[in-house]
Amino acid sequence: MERRSSLLLFSVLCFGIAILYIPILVLIGYSFNASPLVNVWGGFSTTWYGQLWHNRQLLESALLSLEVAVSASTGAVILGTLAAIALVRFARFPGRLLLTGMVNAPLVMPEIITGITQLLLFVSMVQLLSWPHRGFTTIVISHVTFCTAYVTITVQARLASADRSLEEAAMDLGAGPARAFLEITLPIIAPAILSSWLLCFTLSLDDLVISSFVSGPGASTLPMVIYSKVKLGVSPDINALASLIVCGVGALILTAGWLLRRAERRRVLEMQLAEQ
Amino acid sequence: MKTSGSPGRWLIILPPLVFLLLFFLIPFAFAFKISFAETAARVPPYTDVLQVTPDHHWRLLATLANYRYLLTDELYGAAYLFSLRTAFFSTLVCLALGYPMAYAIARAPRATQSVLLLIIMLPFWTSFLLRVYALEGIIRDNGLLNTLLLHLGLIDHPLRIMRTNVAVYLGIIYSYLPFMVLPLFATLEKLDATLLEAAADLGSTPWRSFLDITLPLSVPGMIAGSMLVFIPAVGEFVIPSLLGGPNNLMIGRVLWDEFFGNHDWPAAAAVAIAFLLLLVGPIAIYQYYNVRQLEA
Numbered sequence: 001m002e003r004r005s006s007l008l009l010f011s012v013l014c015f016g017i018a019i020l021y022i023p024i025l026v027l028i029g030y031s032f033n034a035s036p037l038v039n040v041w042g043g044f045s046t047t048w049y050g051q052l053w054h055n056r057q058l059l060e061s062a063l064l065s066l067e068v069a070v071s072a073s074t075g076a077v078i079l080g081t082l083a084a085i086a087l088v089r090f091a092r093f094p095g096r097l098l099l100t101g102m103v104n105a106p107l108v109m110p111e112i113i114t115g116i117t118q119l120l121l122f123v124s125m126v127q128l129l130s131w132p133h134r135g136f137t138t139i140v141i142s143h144v145t146f147c148t149a150y151v152t153i154t155v156q157a158r159l160a161s162a163d164r165s166l167e168e169a170a171m172d173l174g175a176g177p178a179r180a181f182l183e184i185t186l187p188i189i190a191p192a193i194l195s196s197w198l199l200c201f202t203l204s205l206d207d208l209v210i211s212s213f214v215s216g217p218g219a220s221t222l223p224m225v226i227y228s229k230v231k232l233g234v235s236p237d238i239n240a241l242a243s244l245i246v247c248g249v250g251a252l253i254l255t256a257g258w259l260l261r262r263a264e265r266r267r268v269l270e271m272q273l274a275e276q
Numbered sequence: 277m278k279t280s281g282s283p284g285r286w287l288i289i290l291p292p293l294v295f296l297l298l299f300f301l302i303p304f305a306f307a308f309k310i311s312f313a314e315t316a317a318r319v320p321p322y323t324d325v326l327q328v329t330p331d332h333h334w335r336l337l338a339t340l341a342n343y344r345y346l347l348t349d350e351l352y353g354a355a356y357l358f359s360l361r362t363a364f365f366s367t368l369v370c371l372a373l374g375y376p377m378a379y380a381i382a383r384a385p386r387a388t389q390s391v392l393l394l395i396i397m398l399p400f401w402t403s404f405l406l407r408v409y410a411l412e413g414i415i416r417d418n419g420l421l422n423t424l425l426l427h428l429g430l431i432d433h434p435l436r437i438m439r440t441n442v443a444v445y446l447g448i449i450y451s452y453l454p455f456m457v458l459p460l461f462a463t464l465e466k467l468d469a470t471l472l473e474a475a476a477d478l479g480s481t482p483w484r485s486f487l488d489i490t491l492p493l494s495v496p497g498m499i500a501g502s503m504l505v506f507i508p509a510v511g512e513f514v515i516p517s518l519l520g521g522p523n524n525l526m527i528g529r530v531l532w533d534e535f536f537g538n539h540d541w542p543a544a545a546a547v548a549i550a551f552l553l554l555l556v557g558p559i560a561i562y563q564y565y566n567v568r569q570l571e572a
Contacts, residue, residue: 005482009383012376013392016457019373019450020399023410026420030413038418083292090285095293101563102296108503108562110511110555112528116535116548117303123320124306145299148292199401206403209513209528213535223405230409230518242406249402257394 024246031239038236048240057225058241065205065222068136072143073200077193079144080151085181087152088159106149115213118142122214134216142214143207147200154199158192159185187267191260198256202249304552311546312338315539322542342546351530352547356554359527362441363509366448367456370505371498373449374456378497379490381457382464393461400454408447408518415443415519439521447515452508456501463497464490496565503562507555527551 035042052058083103122138132138162185170180208223229238313322327335346352381392399407414420415437422434437443467490475485513528535544
């Protein structure tokens with residue numbers, strides 16, 4: 001009985017993982033199809049990859065998306081870490097409940113609602129302050145808003161499990177609270193900060209709905225260009241582009257994850273050695 | 277930190293608080309205001325709700341027309357119901373599929389566990405838009421699924437899945453499955469194994485112990501996972517737009533068309549506000565369980 005149920009569980013797990021991965025693998029396969037027709041295999045070819053380099057619109061939008069993603073994830077990491085410190089370290093302050101709510105709500109808020117409400121804010125702000133102009137700035141602000149939530153959740157968990165006694169020891173030895181935090185606690189939560197930066201980077205790079213609302217004329221991010229092409233049907237060069245993005249992001253995540261884990265192991269080892 | 281209680285801590289609290297207030301909460305107030313405006317042929321394309329008269333008085337020029345329109349036009353009611361139904365059934369399937377997956381991961385050896393979690397997480401990190409697009413390669417008329425079924429002789433004609441509601445269901449399940457598995461795993465992993473051992477010592481069968489102990493204790497994870505799937509799924513735009521048929525009535529799509537197609541910003545604002553009111557309950561449930569889980 002025990003064995004049969006384990007086998008069943010294992011098969012459901014494999015089935016679920018297959019569902020998650022087969023479409024991406026098939027897409028990568030199609031991207032090497034020489035034939036432009038999706039249902040005909042015309043032999044192996046990298047034509048579509050070569051064509052990407054000549055598509056100015058794609059390259060420009062990719063550049064814009066990268067700039068947005070780097071700015072937004074950096075902003076989100078700063079704000080999100082501050083929010084995490086506030087929520088973990090300050091048990092009581094006016095607005096704590098409000099901050100908790102505003103940090104968690106964007107995680108589930110449908111993008112379409114966030115997008116339209118933020119656009120209406122930006123438009124009203126332009127009327128009053130003639131700022132911000134719709135485009136790069138507004139997209140970055142919107143992305144920071146929804147990315148902050150992911151940073152806070154990640155860093156919060158890490159900070160809550162961090163050992164306060166080290167920091168207290170540093171303060172007993174005369175370090176100020178800010179210095180004790182920067183030298184003791186910051187290195188402990190650094191892996192969480194780095195991995196949430198990466199998560200924000202990929203989420204920002206992928207966002208279609210919010211960017212479409214808050215962007216202005218002439219500022220099209222990569223997902224916006226991809227969406228308008230895909231809407232017209234399957235196209236072989238998008239297959240190639242999609243494969244590049246999925247593999248690139250996947251490799252980035254795996255490498256970063258591996259490096260972070262190695263650094264973490266070394267830190268734990270050093271801690272153990274120091275305690276001996 | 278010792279700064280608790282000192283003014284210095286406001287340097288930490290204020291930046292995220294002010295930013296989120298300004299760019300997350302206050303936008304709802306503006307959307308609320310504009311939902312009472314009328315469309316106008318100008319930039320921005322709606323009338324002022326509050327006007328300053330020549331003698332420096334404020335004048336309120338609100339109209340309920342957008343909300344009246346929402347209630348009388350059958351399209352919106354149908355769209356809200358259809359979206360809720362689609363999200364509900366997709367969530368159920370995700371739960372049925374995600375629960376055994378999370379359970380299997382929670383029971384795997386530690387080393388395998390982190391690999392399996394990485395496998396589940398990886399699609400969540402890579403592009404959502406591109407994954408929805410990739411699904412089209414599987415389910416279109418001449419896609420992998422039909423080719424396979426035809427080849428095996430299970431069907432005579434290709435199944436029509438693309439541009440139907442079935443495709444939307446498949447898209448939501450495929451895209452949101454990781455959101456269900458992760459919170460479920462988090463609760464199942466924390467489960468106290470001694471409870472199950474005690475039950476077994478007292479003669480309970482594994483199945484009985486599962487029903488009496490594991491299942492009830494994993495309810496918070498089930499609710500958190502379900503809300504993480506259900507709420508965004510109700511407002512999903514990309515999936516119905518790329519995979520659904522032309523008449524698919526998901527509310528996200530209706531809102532998008534109202535905004536980009538009809539350029540009716542006030543009506544779109546009213547649709548969004550009504551939509552938000554519909555989601556307040558589920559979001560409150562999610563927050564409640566989320567806060568409880570964080571504090572546990």
